[in-house]
Each structure stands twice: as structure tokens, then as C-alpha cells.
Amino acid sequence: MAAAHAETQHHTTTGIDNRKLLMWIFLASECLFFGSLISTYLIFRGDSIVGPLPADLLDIPLTSTSTFVLLMSSLTMVLAVFGAQHNRLGLMKGMLLATIVLGLVFLGFQVYEFRHFAHLGLNLGTNQFGASFYLLTGIHGTHVGVGVLYLASLLVASARRNGLGKEAALHVDIAGLYWHFVDIVWIVIFTLIYLIP
């Protein structure tokens, strides 16, 4: 979502591009957003009256794999930004595509996990674990989905005759900020839900 820019001149008071600054401040807002969801999960930890409980369901090796996939997508994202900044457009497009694919694989793991848990009897209304787990990871998954759509839009736009225009590096850089943030949030979620019993 490249936002509008007031003037053709790119001078700003701080020297940081307006759009990049907007993304940084937006991510500050997102911290409170995920903070509230994670707090809800922690408050309800151990409050489930009926099962299935986290210990019955969580498969750490499986989710470690999907976490690894998402972490690798951050690496490819960094390479995509590198490619965009050094005018190596082939690298940029390839790495954008790799990031999209890794994001989709992560989402695939999540869909599988949700279906598997539902099959074992955990639904939104089953207990406090179900409600807070599905809402938190579901919203995180939605963020990954939006990120995939965002990167895919950039990839499609970069196939145009004039590519992403003269500000390609900036566009990919800003998308990267978002993508890394969503990754970091997952590390927090993975640690709190899966690793700390």
C-alpha cells in the first residue's frame, strides 16, 4: 500500500521518508494490538475448565518447523531488500517470490494445525485456551496473509514496464519492515504458547 506523497520534492524535516516513518509508527500501534491479544492469552492460561488443554494438543516439533520456515522468510526478505537497494532486480523478484512461498507454507502449517486441533475437539467455544489461542494465532495468520498479499502486489507491480519505479528500494524496504515485525511477533507467540509450558 504505497501511500500518497504531498509533494514531488522528497525533502523532509528528519530526512526519513514519510511513508517509512508512517510504517514505523504503525508498527508501534501494532505492538499494543498484539500486546493486548497476548495478554488475554496469558490471563486465561490455566483457566480452562474442560479439555483439550495445551499439553494435549501442541506439537512442538511440527510448529518448530513452521517457525523455521517463517524465520527463513525473513532472510529472503532481507535479500529482496538488498536486491532492490543494489538494483539487482532479478534477485529482488526471486527473493520476493521466495518470501511469498515461505509465507504461504507457514499459513499451510497453520491451516493444518487449526484443522487438526478442531478435529481433536478444540473449538472457539470449547474453553478459554481455544478462544484465546485461535484469536491470537488467527489474527497473526491474518497478518501473514496480508503480508503475502502485500508482497505479491509488489511482485506483480515490479513486472510492469517501469517496474516499481524509481523508488523501488523504498517500497520493498517498507514492506520488509512489516514482514519482519510479523515474524518477531511470531517468535514471541511461539515462545509464550509453545515453549513455556
Place this chain on the structure above:
Amino acid sequence: MATAVGTVGHTHEESTVWKWLTTVDHKKIGVLYLVTGFAFFLIGGIEAVLIRTQLAVPNGTVLDAGLYNQLFTMHALTMIFLAIMPMGAAFFNYFIPLHIGARDVAFPRLNALSYWVLLSGGLILTSSFLFGEAPDGGWFAYAPLTDETFSPNKGLDFYTVGLVVAGLASLMSSLNFAVTIINMRAPGMTMMRLPVYMWMTFVVAFLLILSLPVITVALLQLYFDRNFGTHFFTPGTGGDPILWQHLFWVFGHPEVYVLILPSMGIVSEVLPVMSRKPLFGYTAIVMAGAAIGVLGFGVWSHHMYTTGLGTVPQYVFSASTMAIGVPTGVKVFNWLGTMYGGNIRMTTATYYSIGFIALFTIGGISGVMHASPPVDGQHQDSYFIVAHIHYVLFGGAIMGIFSGLFYWFPKMTGRLLDETWGKIGFWFLFVGMNLTFFPMHFLGLAGMPRRIYTYDADLGWDTWNFVATIGVYILVVGILLFMLNVFMTLRKPATAGDDPWGGATLEWATSSPPPEHNFDVVPVVRDRDPLWYNRDHNIPMPERPAHLHIHMPPPSYFPLVLGIGILLIGVGALSSLAITALGVVVAYYAVWGWALEPTE
């Protein structure tokens, strides 16, 4: 002004309508916000008049209990989210670029989108009346009252969806304003030379950016509770009603400062100009505003003393609540110090500013009283609290907004509002306001609970209730006089001139109303009061160049289309998935069009 949103349905003047629908000019968007906010102010006012009419005499029969619940809920939601916030945002929109010496905000199209999304949220919330199912659980919507069992109709779904949409609008505009103030300042306009109004805007933007996500999560959870069988806030499978209160007030208390800080900023602009001397203690007032912003996140549980928080949390929140009174008091002394020894012009704007200080101080003091848990326990849910919030919100926020309206009307329209009628209107508002809300202190102490739709004659509440109802009708006359004043003034020629007040800030250095590009030459700022500095040092205004090569962003209809997409998503969340899906498609189309649209 009235043509801004009202004539969308008519086609005889399509070009004008289209201009307003596609505008990305911050001044036009500011006017849209102002007209919309004032319209919702009138709607919320009608709701208030109905409430007071019902309560005028014991065992009133004007409204039944169900409708009464809908009206007091919608009165609060309308006034807070659809009247005071948009009117605040209207001045933000109009004056941020003018105050910092910029040609527009950082993201003109995002600015337009914020307005359309806010309007969507307002329409969703208010349309609930058409279905006879307006939210009726109070603006705070405490669980478990909001559960499907106790609120079976769609009212609270209108509440969750409407507030999420309106919140999205506030988030987008706050991001935009924060970036604009950080990044778009004119040469020489350092942070510590910003007008105090800009500082308050800046603090408000960050309050919203950091508190809106919390209420959004709470609203999502409530929506899930009501529609997808979760039990976040109801005891069903172990949910926690108090969690809702925490999430709500972590947002709700910063929101109180979101409502009052803009008016504090307006008063800080009006008083120095009308006293013809610089603001007393600029650094103190800026730091006090920032301190309020920080402390504002640490006081939310004083709304929840009676839930049984335990002793230690009560101490902590009691202390932090008393602490936040200190920077607020600092500001009051700053304003008094500004007027002291000044050559004060008693204009209507001055009247409203002084009215603000007096009434806000009363509301502030009755607020600090409730920092003490035992006192709070006595007053909780009584009319004393109603008196307190209205002294802060009407005596504070609304008085400040009216001060701003009289102060900036000549800049926005080129016409000075009539001072005589303005002052008569002020006295109606001032007297009406005090007559309505001061007796509520007595009613509360006499034990009258909030939110009851009627009461018996033998409880000793008759007299003051009747007085309060008379007060509200006097208030209505004051509002009507203001509207008449605006209407008559707009029919007169624009003769106010660029700088009728001898202002200190940059907006007075351009024409009234300002050209689309605001300044022919971007001003250079040498002092906190740039125009007074230039006047005192005989620095002439920069000459207007013979040819202006200023490029302004072209109008765009994508903000409107994206706004419609978001409206459809919201409507779909209340009706069917198909409409949501359609909304997503429309929104995605609009984002693509937006991204690829040439802006240079």
C-alpha cells in the same frame, strides 16, 4: 458550509459535489469533519434533550425504559466518537499544515480516506436507530450485560462494528498527523517552536495510536463472544468480565485526554493573542501536555475501584491519578499567567477560553476527588459522576471548541462571526451548562443513580432534576443562536482580512481563506511567535513571486472507493458474509488504483 455533505444526493451541481467527494485538500477535509462533527453534535444534543425531558418530573412518561437505555448509550457514543473527536480532528486537519508551515499533510489521500471511514463508522452506529436496535449497554458496554443472553438484539453488534470502523479512521488520521508534525515542518520550525496547539495535537495522535489497538482487540473479542461462541467476557467456560473493563479503560482513559487536550491547545493559542503577550511558560505547558500523555496510560483502573482490585493496585492507581492532576494544574496557572498583566481583548473567543478555564477547573477538581478509592466508592454510578464528566467534556472540550470556532472562523471563511450575538450565545451556553450540570452534583450526593429512566416523587430529587431540564433548554437556545450567527455571517461579504486578531502563528500570514497551497512562499520561522518576531524586528513578509510553480496533489476518488469498501466490510459483519466479501474486493481494487495512481 452546509453544502459540504448535505447535497451529495442532488445532481444539479455535480461538479461541486464531485469536488468535495474527491478532495484531498486538508482544508476542505477539515470543513467536512467540522460539518459532520457538528451534525452529530446536534443528533447527540437531541438525544440529551429527550433524556432530560424524560427526567424533568418524577415518573416521566416521555420515553420507555428500553428507548431510554438506547438514548443514553447513543448520546455518549455520538458525543465522544462522532462529535467531539471529529470537531477536534477538523481543526487538526485545517491547522496542522498552516501552523507548521507546510502545504498539506504528509498523506493527503489517506487524510480523505480517514474522513470517509469516520463517516462510515458514524452511519453504521447511528443507523441502528432505523432498526430500533441501537446499542443499549452504555458506552462502556460492561460484560456480562453485553452477552447474547442479556442483549439479544443486534444493538451491541452495531456498537462493536461501528466503533472498530470509527477507530480505524482515528488511527489513520493520527498516523498521518504524527508523521506530518515530525516530518513536514517549515525551515526553522523546531519542535520547541511548535505552537502549543501542535504539541497537544502531537500528544493526542500518539495517545490514539497507542490506545486504539487495545479497544479494537476488546471489541473483536466481544464480537467473537456474541457471534462465534467464545467466552472472553462471560463466565460460560471461565471468561472474565473484569478483563473487558481493563481493556476498555486502558483505551478509555487516554481517550478522555484525547477529548480534552485539543481544547487545551486551542485555549493556549487564543489567550496569548487576545492578551497580546506571549504564552506564559511555554516549556512548562508543553511538558505538562506530554506528561499528561504518558501518565494517561497509568490511571485506567481508577474507573474500577469498586471491582475489588485489592489494596496495592488501589494505592498505585490512586497515586497516579493524583499525579496526573499536577500537570493539569500547571496548565491552568500557565493560562492565568498568560492573561495576568496582559492587554486583554474581551472577544467571544476570549469569553469561551475563560469559560473553559473556569468550568474545566471545576470538573478537574471533582475528578481528583475520585482519585481516592473511598470517595470514589461513594460516588460510583451516581449523578455526581455525570456532573463531573460534563464539566470536563462540555465545560472543557466543547467550550474550547467554541473558542476555536470564533477564533478561526475568519481564517476559514474570511468572515468574522458577529461578536454581540456571539457573546449573547456564550451566556446562554454558560448559564445553561451550569444550570444543567451543577445540580447533578447535589443529585448524586443525594443518592440518585445514573442511567435510571425514572424516579419516584418522594426521594427529594424533584427540584434539581427540574432545574437541570430547564438548563438544557437554555443550552439549546445558545446552540441555535450560534447556528444563526454562522448562517447570517456566511451571507455577508468576506471582509475579515488576513489577520483580524494580530495573531502570532503562521496561519495568519496567509490569506483568509488560505489558497489551496497555503503559502505562496514557505515561511522561515525564527521564533516561537514567528509573526510577532517579524513584526518587532521589521522583517517584511516575503514577496509573492510573479509565477508560482507549486504542485499540489490532484483530487482522487480512490479514498472514497476504499471508504465504501470498508463500509461494506462493516455492513457485512452485521449481515452476511457475501457483503463483506464484496467489500474486500472493492477495497483491494481501490488499494491497487491508489498505489498506481500518479500523484506527481
